[in-house]
Amino acid sequence: MSLQSTPLAYILHSAGPASRPVLILGWALTALCVGVCVVIAALLLIAVFRRRPSAVQAAAGGEAITGRGGGRAVLIGTLISTALLLAALVYMLWVLASVASPSREPTLTITVTTYDWWWKVDYDANGPQHFTTANEIHIPVGEPVQVNLKSADVIHAFWVPALAGKTQNIPGQINRQWIQADHPGVYRGQCTQYCGAQHAHMAFEVIAESQQDYQMWFDAQARAAAAPTSTDAIRGERVFLDRCAGCHTVRGSDATGVQAPDLTHLLSRRLIAAGALPNSPHNVMDWIAHAQEIKPQALMPDIALSPADGRDLAAYLATLN
Structure with missing residues (x-):
């Protein structure tokens, strides 16, 4: 469903x-x-x-x-x-x-840290397959999942109406919630604590999958990004390292920024900019060039690129699947 x-x-x-x-x-x-x-x-x-x-x-x-x-x-x-x-x-x-606790011990624990205005999602923070994604939470169907909630700036609130009630993300404090989906599906979540100009554009999705599909997704996400092979993508990686790596991470490259979403598997996500846009090559480049028009006061700046740099960067981002 x-x-x-x-x-x-x-x-x-x-x-x-x-x-x-x-x-x-x-x-x-x-x-x-x-x-x-x-x-x-x-x-x-x-x-x-x-x-x-x-x-x-x-x-x-x-x-x-x-x-x-x-x-x-x-x-x-x-x-x-x-x-x-x-x-x-x-x-x-x-x-x-x-609803304070599930009927059995959660099989998965994730940590969701809120920023103005997006969601950082850490899987198995203490395990060997630790990885980070953004604005999209995958869970196995029928299994309780513990969600540790933190905030990096102001008070936000985590709410997936179809799966659980609201719990606040408070700076300097870890709150806990659990969610469980009975059926496969895509369930929208939203920040419900007013947190600034783009509060209404701070959404995320919970994607519930069969255990097999979830494990396939988990294994793919745990892998580092493949090195670019085409000439355009190699040049695009240099553009990315020069213009984007200060904020973004791509595991397997020299990009290790922590202030913005991890882009290691960007193409695997349905949405970008915390639900503001569908994930498509055109929208990704539009977001890069016009972030302040799409989401005013977001920390993502408008980045001016020459046509050649734009094509090369698009070629590189297309490898992040």
């Missing part, structure tokens, strides 16, 4: 056990709020359209009777409201406890 088709699918459907109780809670609170609004509207209409007591009834004590009835109504309404709010509180606490 893929949740790419409609934006509402991301928040109206659950695709994993960490999100299902949260989704049900959301519907329950929605029903409660709608019910309260309906009752208040009905009481307001009754108050507006009912006949007021006549002067004779008022003189005979009608107003006093109405006042006593109104007092009982207020008391009953207060008791009902208190009971509903307490029930909602107990239910919310139960949901928090039920």
Whole structure:
């Protein structure tokens, strides 16, 4: 099941056990709020359209009777409201406890570090096959995955509505969350803590795959980039090292920058610029030349290249698969 088709699918459907109780809670609170609004509207209409007591009834004590009835109504309404709010509180606490940890030990741990405005994803940070990617998280279907959340600058928030609730990325602190997908698919994630000018353009994707497909992806990502062989790509690598290596890493080359996404396997990603653009050769070069038009105030500068350097750089980037 893929949740790419409609934006509402991301928040109206659950695709994993960490999100299902949260989704049900959301519907329950929605029903409660709608019910309260309906009752208040009905009481307001009754108050507006009912006949007021006549002067004779008022003189005979009608107003006093109405006042006593109104007092009982207020008391009953207060008791009902208190009971509903307490029930909602107990239910919310139960949901928090039920999604606090998975039913079995996570088989995979990843670390997601947020930057203005993109997501750094580290796999097996302490293992021999450690590698880093960006803005795209691959997980095996049916397996709980622990996500360690950090921030390199300001407070962000990690949210994949179809897979789990929200958890903040806070500088100097590691928060933890777990996600699990019951079905293969592409599940959109989004930063939900306002973090600056490009907060709305700080998205990522979680791609759930079969264990076999996931292992194939993992093994491919763990490999260093192949050395360029064509003349254009070799010249393009020199352009990359001169203009881009201060911020970006390409494993297997001399590019070891840490302030921007790792581009070792750039072509394997569906999107670039934290979801701002589909990943295509044209969009990659457009992003390089016009980053500040596409994503104003991002740390990626506009890079002016001669036509020859642009062609060579494009040839080199096309080898990063």
